Amino acid sequence: MGPVSGLVLYAVIWFMTFFVAIPIRLQTQGEAGSTVPGTHHGSPERHDLKKKAWITTAVAFVIWALLAWVILSGVISMEDIDLFSRFGPGPVEERGLGG
16 A cells, blocks of 8 residues: 555545544534524534544544554455455466466
8 A cells, every 4th residue: 555545545534434423412503492593403503523523533543544554464355355256366476377
């Protein structure tokens, strides 16, 4: 995994984690009892996005570090995922044909 692949993996994990964290402990205007005219009752009254972004950064880093270790160490390889032999045969050295 190269540096760009690592950054893309981290960005995907960060956004997925952030989208999961956004609705946690979200207080809507309807729940608070003070709906601003022209807004929906489900609009957020208190969302704490800055705090959630920092927590997401830490959680995403832990998840990314675990996945990067799995990818780089080879604990799970493409051969483990290829259940129906769709990726074709392995390199020549793996088939015993190499010199």
